[in-house]
Amino acid sequence: MKRNYFITFLGSILLPTIVSAVSPCELSSLSGSIGQRLASKYSSKQILEFKNNLQAECIMQADFKSLSDRSKILNVDLDMMNTYKALSYVKREWYEWGKSNNVQVPYIYQKYRDPITRTREIWDNAMLGMSQVEEVSRTLRSRDLSLDDLQEWHRGFYQLSDEVGDFNHEPNPGSFKASPGYSDRAINEAINVYWWRWGDLDSEIVRSELENIEKVNGYFYQYNLIGTTSDDRLNFFLKGDQTGVIINPYFLESKTIFLVRFINTYKKIINDKYENLRFYNYPLLTPLQFASLVQKWLVIIHPWSEGNGRMTRLIQDGLANLYGLPAQTSGELMDIDVTTPVQDYYEKMYSYTMENLEKMGNCLSGYERNSLRVIQSYDCKIIE
Structure with a gap:
């Protein structure tokens, strides 16, 4: 994996360790003034989009x-x-099912699981894990992130039990999880045990997914955020005529270390109001774009056997919290975060969150009027 160690060293001199988030x-x-400073590095279109996104955020x-x-x-x-907590972690389809059937939110989290008491256990475990958001923000504010932090927060999602995941x-x-050896047998084992795959490469859905994957890969290649094609094991995805596309199971720890270094560097860049961005071949990111990119990047790496979605959203929301933004x-x-192009993912997330904030405002208006109809409605209830 390419890395400019001189720039990394230079950045460590220029950028402070402790940050006070802007x-x-x-x-x-x-x-x-930020746009003027970066005019020689980014196009006028990129700078205009950056300004517009900052205004929106x-x-x-x-x-x-x-x-x-x-x-x-x-x-x-x-x-x-309900509407705030649930839709941060629950698919809208499941949420609407719970609403129609008057089923409490804790029992619709990953609702394909049986029995229903098992689902409540998973929700309680997940919420204990997500309660670490403030701790994540404090850590990001006060010092550099480490692999040990990620592992400790992952343990935080299994305080009640080591419940098994989607495929046991x-x-x-x-x-x-351990990376497999570089052999056909190990690849097949990795596919069958760990990873998603698309079997029919000729189907329209798969072709669309492949196009999106190329866009995702292209973004990360553009900014030298993943390895080169000289060693396919450094890429995020592997392709094969028989297997379709799988998320690459190689070098999980080294890829995560690379991401952690990026997080530590870019949070300082933002805090420094992009003064030192000129020293890096990085994209021009707003705070929320930064948070969404980190979530997407980490879920693509998929370093844990289970709990990757929860962990990546925890880090995303910890970063959002750091910058005064909501979960x-x-x-x-959750089903499209891997293959959705980076900018599309950010725009969808922003749009869904703004819609939800409006709904929350309507709920609070009902509380202000002491309207039982609103207070007791599914969207506005407080989760017990």
């Missing part, structure tokens, strides 16, 4: 702060409101 609104007010930040202030006056636990994967809390309404994206 917000999208603060950055938006400085976007003119400032609106999200302001809306969320207003909701938080209102909820405190009303003594309403906004974080546990043992979660092995706090441990990366993102990304449950709807």
